[in-house]
Amino acid sequence: MPRPPASPPPPSYRSAAAKAALYAGLVASAAVALLPLGWMLWAAFTEPDAPGLTLAHFADLFARFPVGRWLANSLFVSAAQTVLVVLTSTLGGFALATYAFPGRRLVVGLMLGTLFLPSQVLLPGLYAVVLRLGWADTFAAVVVPGSVSAFGTFLFMQAMAKVPAELVQAARVDGCSELRVWWEVALPVVRPMVGAYTLLAFVGSWNSYLWPAAVLLDESNYTLAVGLASMVGLPGYEGRSGVLMAATLVAIAPPAGLFLWLQRDFVAGLAAGAVKG
Amino acid sequence: MRSRTRLAPYLFLLPFLVVFGGFFLLPLVQSLGMSVRAYAGPRASRPVGLAHYRFLLVDPLFWVAVLNTASYAALFLLVQVPLSLGLALLLNARRVRGRALFRLAMLLPFLAGNVLAGVLFTVLLAPGSGLVNRAVGMLLPAVGANLNWRTDPVLATVAIVAAVAWLTVGWGMVYLLAALQSVDRQLYEAAAVDGATPWQRFRHVTLPGVRPVLAYLVLVGTIGGLQLFELPYVFLQGLGPRLRGLTVVQYLVIRGFDRGDLGTAAAVGWVLVVLITLAAIPQLRRMRGSQ
Known part of the structure; x- marks a missing residue:
């Protein structure tokens, strides 16, 4: 090694x-x-x-619970949320790191000021907003609020501050659009961070419980985390370890697959963050 | 070209600003407004001033929730931080073979998240059939294999702390290992030349080198610990023995979503903000001081 x-x-x-x-x-x-x-x-x-x-536990699991549906729901919700949050965070971080513009300090201040706020304080207000939009029991209610992140934007703002200004200027002289500067100059520099943050965002979304449980009402709309939590307390399942563990295995397989794919970036990205302190 | 670079940052920030404004700042302000109103349903409310906050101050159940949450957060930190540091030191030893493999194994649990960990530990600790109880039954026949980790307050606390440690120790270890690997090796050589003992080397070279990361882990652990909810909720299936499952967020959920009392729930949320801010300030100060 x-x-x-x-x-x-x-x-x-x-x-x-x-x-x-x-x-x-x-x-x-x-x-x-x-x-x-x-x-x-x-x-x-x-x-x-x-x-x-x-394989009896798996047969039992899929026969009694809409686990296939929950798995599809989770895959859709987490994939959509992850793609969106990585896009908005890298774009926003690039803007804050590369340009000097009026309002920049205000945006950074708002992000830093809310970085450590517990998300639970939003629950009643977010619930009211989502009801007003008519989004109760829809995936939009879960995906849209999670499609941006102050933490992610801040993370990429710091990482992209290291992109050499001469490189950005040279790309512009070569006729690159600003969007291409982001894609071809800034993103490659922070590639391990993109991998690390993709995994972090996906795992966070995949395992989130409280907000999805609050807005997804119909059993067929549950995500895996919500469905799994609902199984534990069912009478008769107390001793049915096999079925519960089969469900847990189904639930942990997708993030584990992504982890094995991205683990090199993940460790490098965490390390880059850690050394900065 | 100049006008292009003037407009570009706003366009790049637009999606973030729209969603952050509409689904973070707006609900945040709305939660504050809701905390001074009483709700008979999502749309029927009347102003009540600071009544919810006054009620929380005198509700013994809320105080139980605050003390439970604070004690869990303290226990997590006491268990997680030393274990993460110990493992990072082991992995950082010279010529460890299979370092990447050990790191991978120790990092895997973080994928599970709170809900899956709650289910996993439910089965692992099940009376009679669970792995832990079988081991206890074999090693300590006097105790037997029927310990009920969900109905005994001490065992329930141990189980929850162990589950959180299982989830987070590897995570902290990766941060600390990275920090250890970036400590300037010349400092160690200088310490060796000066005849420093291993303890002195740890105390005066290693520890100052990882202090910012330690402060960061304590900060994140404190904030996360004070938001504890899913794990005891799934594992204890209710408030648990002697209310050991009643955390601040559990209290918020019961008020707001089980009883439809959104006003009190919003007030609990803001009290949580105050608690987290109070707990975070010394850590933030320490992090700034050590940079």
Whole structure:
């Protein structure tokens, strides 16, 4: 495994005992992280007290609950929200990082001032706005409010501040439109951040519960998180670990797939953010 | 070309500004207005001044919610931050093989989110059949495999803290590992030349190097902890033993959506804003001070 260039030489684990302790600690920690997921797989594919693997829990799950529908709903809502929030955040961040214009300080101030506000304080007001628009029980009520992010816009404003001004100027001299400067000059510079933020936005949207549960009323409109939460308390499902774990597996597969695809960008993007502090 | 660059930033910001204004700033102001009105339905209301805020001050249930939430947030930080730092230090050791693989394994739980973690821990901790109870039954036959993690207040607290730690430790570890890897290695060499002990090296080189990231994790952990809701809601299926599932957001949801009392719910939201601001100020000050 190649060592990162700035890797420090902290405590040397030279003795064999120290080395064994190091790996024991790492393996135990990884095991604790993975064990619940392993148990999920095992419980989803086995029958208690019966040998061999089974797909019965999945058959049961899809027969009794509109899980296919919930999965499609979640995929649509989260994909739409993620694409929109990445677009609006990179465009807005580019504008704030690259141009000096009247009102810029006001926008940045508003974003910073609301960065740490808990989203729950919006619930009653947002509920009123959505009712007034006639959006109760629609996907628009979930997708539209989540299609912009002060955090994301701020993130890309900071990342794109590093795009060299000469590069932007050279592209303009070459006849690039401003939109092409964003696409061909700024976005490539922050590519790992785009990957990291895409994953973050998708996972956040995929797992969000409170707002979707408040506005999606009909069972067939539920997202997976809302549907899954509604299953836990059903009488008779207390002991039906297999069905619950099959549902959890269905729910975790899409973000896990995206994570495996984007994980290199993700770690690099987080690291870039962390070093800045 | 000059007029083009004058108009472009506004066009690029337009989608953000429209949605941010209409679905963030407007509802925010609206929530403030709703917090001083009493609602008989979404459209029938009358002004009541600060009555909701006065009610919250004297409602013992709200105080239980505030104390529960604050104690959970404190417990999360006490568990998560040291574990994240410990793991980052282990992974940062020289010549660790499979560093990327360990990091991947430890980061995977963050994908689950609060609802899935609540379901996962429900099954993991189920009396009799759950993995944890089977292990307890085997290792401690005197205790047996029928511990009920949902009905005992201490066990329920342990379960919720453990589930949150499972979700967040790897996440914090990735941040800290990145910070550790950016500490100037010459500082370590200088410390070694000066004959510093490992503890002195940690105290005077490593810790100052990761302090901004530690402050950031404490800030994010505090804010997230004070918004705790989904995990206990799913895991305890109600308010839980001795109301251990009653958090501030749970209180807001019960008021606003179960009882249709949107005015009080809005007031709870604004009290939460005040609580989070109070908790965040020392962290923000520390972050600014360390830069």
